[in-house]
Structure formats: C-alpha cells, structure tokens
Amino acid sequence: MLTKLDSLSVSANILMRCPHFLKWMCLGLFGAIWQWAMSTEWRKAGAWVLSCRIDSWEPCLMLLQDGEMEKLEELVGKYPCAFPCWVGPFQVFFYIYDPDYAKAFLSRTDPKSKYLYKFLIPCLGKGLVSLEGPKWFQHRHLLTPGFNFNILKSYVEVMAHSVNTMLDKWEKICGPQDTIVEVFEHITLMTLDILMKCVLSQETNCQTSSTHDLYVKATFEASKIIFHRLYNFLHHLDIIFKFSPQGHRLQEMVKILHQYTEKIIQDRKKLLKNEKKYGNTQKRKYQDFLDIILSAQAENDNNFSDTDLQSEVNTFMLAGQDTMAGGISWLLYHLALNPEHQERCREEIRGILGDGSSITWDQLGEMSYTTMCIKESLRLAPPVPSISRELSKPITFPDGRSLPAGITVVLSIWGLHHNPAIWENPKVFDPSRFSQENSDQRHPHSFLPFSAGPRNCIGQQFAMIELKVAIALILLRFKVSPDPTRPLVFLPQIVLKPKNGVYLHLKKLP
Numbered sequence: 001m002l003t004k005l006d007s008l009s010v011s012a013n014i015l016m017r018c019p020h021f022l023k024w025m026c027l028g029l030f031g032a033i034w035q036w037a038m039s040t041e042w043r044k045a046g047a048w049v050l051s052c053r054i055d056s057w058e059p060c061l062m063l064l065q066d067g068e069m070e071k072l073e074e075l076v077g078k079y080p081c082a083f084p085c086w087v088g089p090f091q092v093f094f095y096i097y098d099p100d101y102a103k104a105f106l107s108r109t110d111p112k113s114k115y116l117y118k119f120l121i122p123c124l125g126k127g128l129v130s131l132e133g134p135k136w137f138q139h140r141h142l143l144t145p146g147f148n149f150n151i152l153k154s155y156v157e158v159m160a161h162s163v164n165t166m167l168d169k170w171e172k173i174c175g176p177q178d179t180i181v182e183v184f185e186h187i188t189l190m191t192l193d194i195l196m197k198c199v200l201s202q203e204t205n206c207q208t209s210s211t212h213d214l215y216v217k218a219t220f221e222a223s224k225i226i227f228h229r230l231y232n233f234l235h236h237l238d239i240i241f242k243f244s245p246q247g248h249r250l251q252e253m254v255k256i257l258h259q260y261t262e263k264i265i266q267d268r269k270k271l272l273k274n275e276k277k278y279g280n281t282q283k284r285k286y287q288d289f290l291d292i293i294l295s296a297q298a299e300n301d302n303n304f305s306d307t308d309l310q311s312e313v314n315t316f317m318l319a320g321q322d323t324m325a326g327g328i329s330w331l332l333y334h335l336a337l338n339p340e341h342q343e344r345c346r347e348e349i350r351g352i353l354g355d356g357s358s359i360t361w362d363q364l365g366e367m368s369y370t371t372m373c374i375k376e377s378l379r380l381a382p383p384v385p386s387i388s389r390e391l392s393k394p395i396t397f398p399d400g401r402s403l404p405a406g407i408t409v410v411l412s413i414w415g416l417h418h419n420p421a422i423w424e425n426p427k428v429f430d431p432s433r434f435s436q437e438n439s440d441q442r443h444p445h446s447f448l449p450f451s452a453g454p455r456n457c458i459g460q461q462f463a464m465i466e467l468k469v470a471i472a473l474i475l476l477r478f479k480v481s482p483d484p485t486r487p488l489v490f491l492p493q494i495v496l497k498p499k500n501g502v503y504l505h506l507k508k509l510p
C-alpha cells in the first residue's frame, strides 16, 4: 500500500515527467466550471427569452468597457423595456429602463447583487448600503433622524465654508486671466471636507494642505483599487484578489481608514463620558452624524454594536463623497456647455443672495430655476448610473412579462433617463422638463437619480442642499466654459467617474 509520502512522490514524478500535466488539469477544471456556469446562466437567460419572447439577444461586455453609454443608449432605443447582457463569460444581467418596470422592481425587497456590492464590504463594513433584511431595517430606522430638516439646516453654513475655501483656491490659481483648470479633483476634496465636518466634525484642511491627510489618501486609493477590481475578472475571486498586490494594498488602506474612524469614535465617546461625569456639556455648533449615531446606539445598546457604528460612519463617508463630487462636477460641466442656462441661474442666485456673503436654508428653497438645472443635470448624468438586485422570487412586470428567481436585474438609471420613449431629445440639456407642469405629466418613476422605494438614498436631501450651495457660490464668483479640446468622457463604475478629469475655463467675475 502506498503511504501518503509515496503517493506524493508519485504525483510529483508524474508532474516532472509530464510538464503539461498541470496545465491540462487547470484547463479541465476551468472547462468544468465554465460548463456549469454557462448551463445555469443560459437556463436563466432562456427562461427570460421564453417568458417575454424577445429576440433581442446582444451578448455584450458593455459594463466593463469605455463608451458603454453610447452602446447602452443604442440598445435602449432599439429594445423597449429591457435586454439581457453578458458581463464576462459567466454572468448574465437583465437591464431594465422602463418606468413601469422600475416601479415593480423597486417596490420589492430583493437583496443587492453580490457581484457588485461585495467588493465594497471590506471598505464600508456592513452598513446601510450593504445590509439586508431586519438588520438593514433597524439601522435605517435608527439613522433616518440624522437627515431631518433641523439637522440639515445647520449644515448649510458648514458647506458654504468648504465651498468658499475651494473658490479662494481657484482665485489664486486663476488670477485675473481666464484659466483652464481640472476641477474634478478640487471638487472631490471639497466634498470630502464637507463630509469630514458634517459626519465627524473634523477639520482636516484637506483642501489646502499640500500633503493630504493619510485618511484622505487612503480613501482615494481604496476607491481606485475597488474599481480596478471590478474591471479585472480574475480579481472577482476572493482568493486570487486577496493574495494579489492590489489585494494587499487594499488591506493596508482599509486598516488606515478603519483605525482613523475608530480613533475619532473612541475620542468622542470619551468626551461625552467626561462631559456627563463632570456635568460640563459643551454646546457644539451643530450635531454631526456621529452624535446621531451615538445617541441611536445609546438607546439601542444591545442591538447596535461598536462594529455597526463604525460601519455606518464609514458608509456615510464613502457613499456621500464620490456621488457628490460627480453630481457637482457634471452640473458645472453642463452649465459650461449651456451658457444661456448658466446666466439664468446666476441672475436668479444674485437676486436671492446678493453678493453671497451669507446663505441660508430658506434662500435655497427659492432657487427654482437652479433646481430645475440641477435635476436636468442629474437626469443627463446620474452619479449612480445603475443599481442591481438578485431576484429572491419571480417577478412579473405590469405588461405580463416575467423573470425567474435568481436572476440579477440591473435598473439602468442612465438608460431610464435617456429613454427616448419618455424623454424627447434625451441628449439635449433642457431644464424646462422639470417645470411643475411638465413634471406632473410624467410617470413618477421616470426620474430616479436617488432611486425610490424602501432602499432609496437616505442622503438625498443632504445632496440637494450641497448641490445648491455649491453651484450658487461658484456661479457668483466664476464664469465657466468648456475646453473643446477635452470633452468630458464618463467611466461607468459603481459611481460615474470622469475618464480624463473635468477641464473647464474659469473666469473670475468682477
């Protein structure tokens, strides 16, 4: 009988004599996996074809390629409601972009697609974005008070301060001349500055200090690695990614991010404890999200652990950063391309704010034309271009077509917002689409930048305030126009990104 050692040496012998043995084994294994994956995916895909009898069968790798948006728009124009799409050899997604389909899809509570969201978990932890079921419901219920109007009101001044810091920098860069500036990086730092203050009351000076804080650098690098992973099929396998250089680097970045927030949380806890002990409660200028989350924890000690707390802080920091940076940058770009609308916004803002030395909550409510432009920009370039879910049970859409359980459905917000069946001349920037009269005539699920239903964006009011404060203060101090040599190209990732930055001519206004 062969001992373990003998059999090992026999195997090694075979390998030595037959150098291709390993290769063949790998190929065999790969073939088996391929066959299995294809059969399950084809079965799901086949069920769709049978149920809806469409012959639209375009196996494209759109999600992972540049220029996806044009291709997507072409398909949206060609196939009403939906189409199936291959995103790599093993995975089929069903894209939907019709308001009735969106309504049926968003009224359910299917879990988020593992394929996309699992890459975020190492960074965010299990917070609102990635939680499911009763735990998600509990967190959502506890955190919703953090976005009530009284809390948000106090952030207007904080936001204005960060925007003005960025504009002071722009003034220094530009001088009296018209200058081309890559604005996306500036805006990203500004949105991070706002979050640092609103979520954690931290003054990092990240906009002005040339050597960015370690946390800021780690945020940027971690988000780059996560998106790189999305594009690298082999790195979808945890075991390969974990041992890759990028996997190692991400672990380092995540450690920095978590240590940073952990320290702030512990310091704040100590402070609150001391305040309570010595009865010298200091009145802070505003309540930040950390205060809200800590008081939620105090009320629900057993159901809201320190890990939950940290995950939620990380979630807010990251969910509110890239989305906001994109939202403000695309708006500025659209107004640069459409000077007549830019001027109309500026006139409205001057009429309300004068020189902009102060800005209040009530004044934001008066900016009706600017709000229409913000919405039109969110329509043309939704910062979150799609959301996806894995169907936990079959779904039947209002037209009778259905999909079986287990399928990944992608609601393409971009596709919905560019659907010619809903929007006339969908590529044209036309803020009048959002006049009260025109909005009332549209299907309520035609415009979904913040999604809808139980899992809509918890930060949408915060986002609209920041967009208004930012655009109002920018337009009072600068005129923006496009750089025709560098048009904006979008990279469709979990959040829309600019492929080569956002270059604009900035001219300081007298």
Ligand code: HEM
Residues within 6 Å of the ligand: 112, 128, 129, 140, 315, 316, 319, 320, 321, 323, 324, 327, 382, 383, 384, 387, 388, 449, 450, 451, 454, 455, 456, 457, 458, 459, 460, 462, 463
């Ligand atoms: C223009 C800016 C923003 C856009 C376009 C946006 C868009 C969205 C969308 C489409 C979703 C749904 C995601 C899904 O179902 O998979 C979402 C969820 C979420 N957003 Fe936003 N968002 C923005 C800003 C913010 C801000 C500023 C915060 C926080 C400070 C935030 C926090 C969240 C959280 C925590 C969720 C998960 C909610 C849940 O599942 O209960 N977002 N956002």
